[in-house]
Amino acid sequence: MIDVLFFAELQETVGQEKVSLQVEGITVKDLKTKWLAEYELDNIESAMVAINEEYAEEDAVIASGDVVAFIPPVSGG
Amino acid sequence: MIDVLFFAELQETVGQEKVSLQVEGITVKDLKTKWLAEYELDNIESAMVAINEEYAEEDAVIASGDVVAFIPPVSGG
């Protein structure tokens, strides 16, 4: 199982902060195109991805227990 | 009468903060070379001069009631 976190406008579109999915061994790209397709997250392509609080690439493989976060363009400061 | 103020090392050499002199109509240069010669202020040439709290030139004329200050190179901050 993995946890997927959403922030800012993605969180509002999904309607929740966190989604738990029964998957492992998939890539970030797979996660976006297959597992999250139902949410119709138009802006997800402009988001960065973090796995366990570190920025990760599209082809990174997600292991069981990982926390995957979608990071829309940041605007702190 | 005018008041002449000294700061930092000039103050220590003169031994006081302020000297009052019974003069008027003299230039800053006159003040240094004639009226303050007795104090042997070696560093006075590297000091700026202010009359009534504004920087002034060597040839500025000092009027009665003026406050003349010798400002050694500053080191605030």
Add this chain to the structure above:
Amino acid sequence: MMEKDFWITDQPIEINDVVEKVVRPEAGAINTFIGTVREFTKGKRTLYLEYQAYAAMAEKKLEEIGQEISEKWGDAKTAIAHRTGRLDISDIAVVIAVSTPHRKDSFEASRYAIERIKEIVPIWKKEHWEDGTLWIGDQKETKSYEENRPAKEEIIND
């Protein structure tokens, strides 16, 4: 007293709490950058802001910025606090403090810190205007992420 030098909080930030972290005998200069909520941006009136953070990761990234500064400027010490939740006009969103032996470095390092926050730290701002709301991000397409990761030295204007 806060234990960390880099922290996210939903409480008002005391400037002194951040500055105190970097005061030390080796320092002759402390530069502090304070980001406050501005009422008008390009003629549009902000009523209030809402900040959201991925707090655990944001604190790690702030600490990473502190490490980058130490590598770039040698004897520098950095502390950063960022607030989340609802902020009203003039409320403090972020406080950065950098101490260095000499003043030039403190200005440069503090500037670097705020630019990096706007690049890599997962914190988001939602504008609440009189006529609507918007999560601020890439509306103006001012950012370009190479392979979806922030470039090391990318500078975003404010």
Add this chain to the structure above:
Amino acid sequence: MMEKDFWITDQPIEINDVVEKVVRPEAGAINTFIGTVREFTKGKRTLYLEYQAYAAMAEKKLEEIGQEISEKWGDAKTAIAHRTGRLDISDIAVVIAVSTPHRKDSFEASRYAIERIKEIVPIWKKEHWEDGTLWIGDQKETKSYEENRPAKEEIIND
């Protein structure tokens, strides 16, 4: 609460007292420069410092710096406090705060303020080392006054 925006004091300076002077709805950025007493300079150990000011003129000159900043950076507000008397290691000698709508200006203006203080404000520092004392000034002949007046844009290194 202090009435002035530019002041000389023989009491410890509270950073907040200076920052509060420049907080306003138009500002999104406040840059603060804090000068503290450094223990070691080029390997020489400072025990404490003594600052002396021509207070009335110094306050006028600090205010003049604030006016220069307003002319150069438009919508900027500046406040500056400088302490006099005996200061121990890590004590605060000066606090500058500049608020501007956008952050770049706040950094530039704050930097300008500290450089100008070191040029035109009648304040002097006496170093107390283990082996002696010295009023700091032109020992290294780093300054050149044209006609005994400070040049407008002269920059002195620290």
